[in-house]
Amino acid sequence: MKVGVILxxxxxxxxxxxxxxxxxLLALDRTGAEIVCFAPDMDQxxxxxxxxxxxxxxxxxxxLVESARIARGKVRDVVTAQASELDALIFPGGCGAAKNxxxxxxxxxDCTLHPEVTRIIRQMHxxxxxxxxxxxxxxxxxKALGNQGPTLTIGTDTKTAxxxxxxxxxxxxxxxxxxxxxxxxKLVTTPAYxxxxxxxxxxxxxxxxxxxxxxxxx
Amino acid sequence: MKVGVILxxxxxxxxxxxxxxxxxLLALDRTGAEIVCFAPDMDQxxxxxxxxxxxxxxxxxxxLVESARIARGKVRDVVTAQASELDALIFPGGCGAAKNxxxxxxxxxDCTLHPEVTRIIRQMHxxxxxxxxxxxxxxxxxKALGNQGPTLTIGTDTKTAxxxxxxxxxxxxxxxxxxxxxxxxKLVTTPAYxxxxxxxxxxxxxxxxxxxxxxxxx
Numbered sequence: 001m002k003v004g005v006i007l008x009x010x011x012x013x014x015x016x017x018x019x020x021x022x023x024x025l026l027a028l029d030r031t032g033a034e035i036v037c038f039a040p041d042m043d044q045x046x047x048x049x050x051x052x053x054x055x056x057x058x059x060x061x062x063x064l065v066e067s068a069r070i071a072r073g074k075v076r077d078v079v080t081a082q083a084s085e086l087d088a089l090i091f092p093g094g095c096g097a098a099k100n101x102x103x104x105x106x107x108x109x110d111c112t113l114h115p116e117v118t119r120i121i122r123q124m125h126x127x128x129x130x131x132x133x134x135x136x137x138x139x140x141x142x143k144a145l146g147n148q149g150p151t152l153t154i155g156t157d158t159k160t161a162x163x164x165x166x167x168x169x170x171x172x173x174x175x176x177x178x179x180x181x182x183x184x185x186k187l188v189t190t191p192a193y194x195x196x197x198x199x200x201x202x203x204x205x206x207x208x209x210x211x212x213x214x215x216x217x218x
Numbered sequence: 219m220k221v222g223v224i225l226x227x228x229x230x231x232x233x234x235x236x237x238x239x240x241x242x243l244l245a246l247d248r249t250g251a252e253i254v255c256f257a258p259d260m261d262q263x264x265x266x267x268x269x270x271x272x273x274x275x276x277x278x279x280x281x282l283v284e285s286a287r288i289a290r291g292k293v294r295d296v297v298t299a300q301a302s303e304l305d306a307l308i309f310p311g312g313c314g315a316a317k318n319x320x321x322x323x324x325x326x327x328d329c330t331l332h333p334e335v336t337r338i339i340r341q342m343h344x345x346x347x348x349x350x351x352x353x354x355x356x357x358x359x360x361k362a363l364g365n366q367g368p369t370l371t372i373g374t375d376t377k378t379a380x381x382x383x384x385x386x387x388x389x390x391x392x393x394x395x396x397x398x399x400x401x402x403x404k405l406v407t408t409p410a411y412x413x414x415x416x417x418x419x420x421x422x423x424x425x426x427x428x429x430x431x432x433x434x435x436x
Contacts, residue, residue: 008231010228010287011228011287012287012290012291013291015287017290017292018228018236018240018287018288019243019244019290022236022240022241022417023239023240023244025237025417026241026417026418026421029416029417029418030418030421049283049286050283050284050286050287050290050291051282051283051286051291053291064269065267065269066268066270066312068267068268068269069228069229069230069233069236069268070236071268072230072235072236072237072268072411073230073231073269073271075269081304110284118287150308157385191420193290198247199243199244199247200244200248202248203244203248
């Protein structure tokens with residue numbers, strides 16, 4: 001199995017949620033899957049000082065370059081991602097998924113997706129290959145595939161769930177250690193740090209998500 | 219159990235190795251341990267573009283602020299770390315351990331340790347509380363406790379091992395999925411990405427290290 005992982009920076013407040021990304025890589029590697037990381041080559045929406053939680057005025061960082069920290073240097077520009085080379089695709093969460101891969105954090109249901117993210121999602125969907133999305137990343141699937149009425153979860157947050165439904169998704173509440181599967185559209189989602197208070201909670205949901213994504217890829 | 223984890227930034231080439239840190243947090247959390255992350259409040263030795271592997275000229279980042287990305291905001295200045303509040307201490311690896319917590323990457327056996335890192339290591343050692351060190355981080359223990367003749371591993375790299383021995387340590391070769399324990403000095407070390415080709419290899423050694431550190435803390 002060859003699985004793409006789409007990163008969006010490095011850090012929960014302005015990039016990929018680091019724990020979720022590493023737990024995804026670990027769960028995939030333990031199955032023996034080959035992993036290919038991707039990220040867009042673009043400036044981050046902003047840089048957040050993770051100690052204070054405040055935006056660092058004037059500071060700029062590149063999503064692809066920062067994603068390389070999580071990927072230990074091995075990350076490709078998402079423009080090179082092709083469904084034909086992948087058996088499955090997974091989006092870890094973190095604010096980067098909602099600020100860099102799209103602008104859901106700012107515009108909710110009126111958000112716009114990065115065009116290459118839209119393209120690879122629709123390619124995978126047309127090829128009937130599964131996609132996993134963690135934490136807030138199901139917002140991306142709601143936007144890209146909303147016209148298909150996909151069933152998804154972001155946990156239990158009613159405001160976020162309502163925004164997903166305005167984009168055409170059907171939201172199902174889900175506890176942190178579980179996942180929701182949409183068999184028809186081959187989508188698997190888990191709340192992770194939308195609900196997790198501890199890394200081991202996020203890990204359990206992500207391990208189950210990875211297993212289910214790989215089952216759907218077979 | 220309350221365990222301190224000393225971070226040194228966020229990224230293998232200029233900070234904490236991200237996978238090693240997250241795997242340490244996961245293994246600790248799965249035992250139910252309380253985790254407290256620490257890092258020094260200082261500039262990084264440099265900033266490395268992890269996509270190219272090149273130093274970013276003129277760019278500055280703070281070790282404590284970047285470490286907060288891994289710790290999801292919850293990280294304390296290492297000056298506040300006290301052995302009296304901790305049952306054990308663990309150092310993940312990455313170049314930050316050898317560039318920010320000390321200058322072993324530049325000066326090898328002639329390196330100097332961050333004074334607060336020296337202090338907390340010696341406090342823990344005097345209190346007979348265990349310390350774990352992953353990847354290149356055993357170099358720090360060699361410097362701080364070299365006069366005690368500690369037994370350590372950094373894997374199989376003979377040049378690095380020789381530098382540790384020049385500081386007073388006894389080096390034992392160790393495969394990636396295993397660890398070395400010095401029962402007398404309560405030190406546990408594992409090679410992780412000094413040898414690992416896959417995250418699951420690093421994970422196995424780190425899980426075993428965490429279990430052994432907690433056993434020694436009982």
